[in-house]
Amino acid sequence: MAAVRQRARVPVGFLLVVLLGLAVAGCSTGGGDVSAAQPIRTPPPDVAAEAWSARGHVIERTPFNPNLNDPVIGDAWRAVYTSVSGVDGRTREISGSFFIPHGDPPQGGWPVISLAHGTTGIDNACGPSTHADLMGYLGEVRSYLADGYAVAMTDYEGLGSPGSHPYLEPKSAAFNVIDAVRALHELTSTVSRRWVAVGTSQGGQATWAADELNAFYGDGVDLIGSVAMSPAANVTGLADLAWSGQLTNDQEMYFPLLIEGVQRYNAELDLSRYVHGRIAAGMGVLAQCRSPVGDLLSKAYAEEELKPDRRRDVDALRRALQRIALPQQPVTVPMLVVSGDNDQTVRPQWVSAAVQQTCGLGGRIEHVQIPGAGHAELPPDADKKVRQWIADRFGDVAAPSNCAPNP
Numbered sequence: 001m002a003a004v005r006q007r008a009r010v011p012v013g014f015l016l017v018v019l020l021g022l023a024v025a026g027c028s029t030g031g032g033d034v035s036a037a038q039p040i041r042t043p044p045p046d047v048a049a050e051a052w053s054a055r056g057h058v059i060e061r062t063p064f065n066p067n068l069n070d071p072v073i074g075d076a077w078r079a080v081y082t083s084v085s086g087v088d089g090r091t092r093e094i095s096g097s098f099f100i101p102h103g104d105p106p107q108g109g110w111p112v113i114s115l116a117h118g119t120t121g122i123d124n125a126c127g128p129s130t131h132a133d134l135m136g137y138l139g140e141v142r143s144y145l146a147d148g149y150a151v152a153m154t155d156y157e158g159l160g161s162p163g164s165h166p167y168l169e170p171k172s173a174a175f176n177v178i179d180a181v182r183a184l185h186e187l188t189s190t191v192s193r194r195w196v197a198v199g200t201s202q203g204g205q206a207t208w209a210a211d212e213l214n215a216f217y218g219d220g221v222d223l224i225g226s227v228a229m230s231p232a233a234n235v236t237g238l239a240d241l242a243w244s245g246q247l248t249n250d251q252e253m254y255f256p257l258l259i260e261g262v263q264r265y266n267a268e269l270d271l272s273r274y275v276h277g278r279i280a281a282g283m284g285v286l287a288q289c290r291s292p293v294g295d296l297l298s299k300a301y302a303e304e305e306l307k308p309d310r311r312r313d314v315d316a317l318r319r320a321l322q323r324i325a326l327p328q329q330p331v332t333v334p335m336l337v338v339s340g341d342n343d344q345t346v347r348p349q350w351v352s353a354a355v356q357q358t359c360g361l362g363g364r365i366e367h368v369q370i371p372g373a374g375h376a377e378l379p380p381d382a383d384k385k386v387r388q389w390i391a392d393r394f395g396d397v398a399a400p401s402n403c404a405p406n407p
Contacts, residue, residue: 034237034246036350037318039325039357044171044216045089054082054091055175056182064097065132072145074102078129080161081183084217086171087265094176095160097129097153098184100191101145109192110150111394112184114177115141116199116206117153118230119254121289122167122261127160128153147387150191152180156206167261168232168324173206174213181221196390197226201346201375204231204337211331218332225393226331227386229338230375232346233354234325239318242274243311245303248344250375252302253291256283259317266320273313279305326354330361334399336389337365338382340373359403366400 064076076099083094100110120126120135128134134141134153141151154176158165166172181195199207210218211226238258241247247255256275260283263269272280275292279302282292293302308314335358339351348369355367366389370382393399 034240034244034347036234036325036347036353037236037322039234039328040319040322041328042171042323044213045084045086047084047089048091051082051084051089051091055084056179056186057082058183058186059093061187064099064129068132070142072102072142074100074145075188076100077187079183079187081179081186083157083179084172084175085157085166086169086173086175087166092157092163092172093161094157094179095127095129095155096176096180096183097134097141097155098151098180098187099141099145099153100150100188101148105190106148108194109190110148111192112181112195113144113149113151113390114181114195114197114207114210115144115151115153116173116177116197116203116210117156118199118201118203119167119257120159121286122159122165122257123287123289124158124160124162124165125287126165126289127155129155130160147391149390150184150188152184154180164264165261166265167257168202168205168235169262169265170205170209170324170326170328171213173202174209175217177206177210178214178218178221178223185221193220193222194224194394195221196224196393198229198386198390199227199231200229202232204228205233205326207231208233208326208331208335208337209328211333211335212327212329214332223333225333225390225399226335227338227390228335229386230340230343230346231326231337231351231354233327234321234350235346236318236321236325237347237350239308239314239321242306242317243308243314245307247303247306249302250345252306253293254345255306256280256292257286260286262320262324266323268316269320273309274317275306277305327358327361327363331358331363331365334364334366334393334401336386337367338370338386339367340370340375342372342374345375356404359401363403364399364401365403367402 060080197207207226208228341348
């Protein structure tokens with residue numbers, strides 16, 4: 001989630017800003033004090049037997065960027081694989097990119113990172129695997145390869161392959177993340193069954209959901225931990241912020257994508273009730289992986305163009321966002337949540353509330369919050385923390401937790 005930049009070849013999702021050192025969870029806010037509403041639990045879909053048996057099957061593969069001569073990349077593929085829709089339980093074809101390091105795998109195979117990207121857009125052209133630099137994610141992939149991990153990186157449904165992208169629908173994204181690991185196993189026999197899910201922003205929501213759904217969907221592969229950075233776990237407060245004209249500039253940039261993307265699987269929403277005027281007229285730029293909210297619009301102008309028509313439209317949007325909010329159920333393996341206390345896209349109190357609710361369900365979570373940090377790339381100390389946490393999971397070190405003890 002977060003605003004799509006003007007065709008920049010960089011990740012545009014909920015990324016954590018380059019600022020200060022690490023601190024344990026706490027929060028500060030800017031703008032109006034709008035709390036997140038409670039999630040509305042929505043069970044997983046009924047999955048047809050043929051869709052279940054086909055999960056992670058590779059139906060098309062090509063070398064990824066065959067002209068790339070990179071010292072850390074061994075074999076690499078762009079592939080299309082089968083996954084399951086979290087909306088209707090039917091088979092979908094998903095594209096993604098897959099990598100193994102140079103050299104010989106360790107005993108048991110290369111440990112696997114399933115990397116879930118942040119918002120790159122909501123159109124078919126916005127899949128990272130269709131770009132030589134993975135829309136800015138190639139550097140992150142290379143760093144995991146250099147650490148000795150194989151990497152599976154899904155595009156998500158409808159990005160990079162035909163279909164409609166169900167933006168922020170967590171079950172679809174979770175299934176896509178898990179099935180990318182299965183697809184990697186079809187592509188190569190050199191990888192381990194053990195894997196960690198790592199995601200930022202939209203991807204942070206996806207990895208969180210993958211952790212929750214692991215017992216239901218993760219059979220045959222062994223998820224041992226998840227990392228959710230600046231996760232879009234619960235953004236229900238956006239409905240009231242839009243109504244009161246208190247969306248931040250960052251929130252304004254992605255708000256039209258949010259409405260368009262969520263209405264694709266929630267018939268209660270109608271884009272025309274939330275997006276108006278020149279912004280509505282500019283929605284065609286979504287096909288270019290851009291936001292129709294541009295630099296030409298003043299704050300006051302954007303407030304007017306992005307305001308819901310009526311109070312009942314605010315309520316409808318809040319309900320739609322509650323249905324995709326996390327937690328939906330307990331996490332099944334340890335999770336690390338990293339967020340910034342000055343995030344102008346996903347409010348820090350929204351992330352903290354989702355963590356506290358998950359802790360209350362019995363989850364084992366370490367929540368690290370970075371003072372002064374907003375929504376961009378991790379500072380070096382935080383990146384080091386994430387990488388050590390991942391290494392510890394593969395090293396069978398007991399996972400830390402700062403969840404308060406349940407009474």
